[in-house]
Amino acid sequence: MTAIWAALTAAAAVLYATPPRPRSARSLPARSLPTGAPPRRWQGLPWWVAARRRRADADAVLGVCDALATEMLAGRPPGEALASAGVQWAPLRPVVEAFHLGLDVPEALRRLAVERPGAADLRLLAAAWQVSHASGHGLARAVGRTAAGIRHRRRTRRVVESELASARATARLVCVLPFAVLLAGSGAAGDPWRFLLATQVGLACLVGGLALIAAGLAWIETIAGRAAPP
Numbered sequence: 496m497t498a499i500w501a502a503l504t505a506a507a508a509v510l511y512a513t514p515p516r517p518r519s520a521r522s523l524p525a526r527s528l529p530t531g532a533p534p535r536r537w538q539g540l541p542w543w544v545a546a547r548r549r550r551a552d553a554d555a556v557l558g559v560c561d562a563l564a565t566e567m568l569a570g571r572p573p574g575e576a577l578a579s580a581g582v583q584w585a586p587l588r589p590v591v592e593a594f595h596l597g598l599d600v601p602e603a604l605r606r607l608a609v610e611r612p613g614a615a616d617l618r619l620l621a622a623a624w625q626v627s628h629a630s631g632h633g634l635a636r637a638v639g640r641t642a643a644g645i646r647h648r649r650r651t652r653r654v655v656e657s658e659l660a661s662a663r664a665t666a667r668l669v670c671v672l673p674f675a676v677l678l679a680g681s682g683a684a685g686d687p688w689r690f691l692l693a694t695q696v697g698l699a700c701l702v703g704g705l706a707l708i709a710a711g712l713a714w715i716e717t718i719a720g721r722a723a724p725p
Contacts, residue, residue: 545612552613555584557649560620560642567635586611601625616645659719666715670708 559580566576574594581591586607593603604621608614623637680687691697 549613552586552611553616553649555586556614556616556620557642557645559584559587560616560638560645563620564635564639564642567638573634586614616648619645663715663719666712670712673704673708 562580562583563573563576566579567573571579577587577594577600578591581587590600590603590607594600601621601624604617604624608617608621619641620638623641624634626632627634627637677687677691689697691701
């Protein structure tokens, strides 16, 4: 039984070692990064906690764009609409301060997009803000189109991620099958665990097999990460 539990623990460690790849880093083009290394938010947190916070930030960015478009279309000045959005989402307050101080609002939005991995869509809001002020076109309509574009991108992302989830699940199932075969062999009056854990050749096979499983899972995650939309 000790050998069985050891093997199962090793399998769980292999599966845990290959979490889903976050896409926030690859979705930021190099030209949008300010000089100096961006702060590493949530470093050391479990990947599922960081993923949940990224999703919360992405939802907040879409809510901010919707709120800005709605309030400016209703006739509120951009500064008041931005201040109201800052109350709705506290991380936006540095952008509100930049507006009131007469600083570059698009640059403040881009900086916030870098600092918060889930807020990468703020780059689109920054571009809409900058183009609107440079061209003289209505900021409210530009922000509204930005919100619609973000919503469309998120729908596409959800469709692609649902397709990738089945591929990831299949890969994990295939990686667990060797351990199921070993358990079946133990129940059929065989003793594969003694060979794997008590002989040098068996240990080499076990280590090599776990390494191949980890490499296969990493390969699947790499392919899925490249196929996923930014």
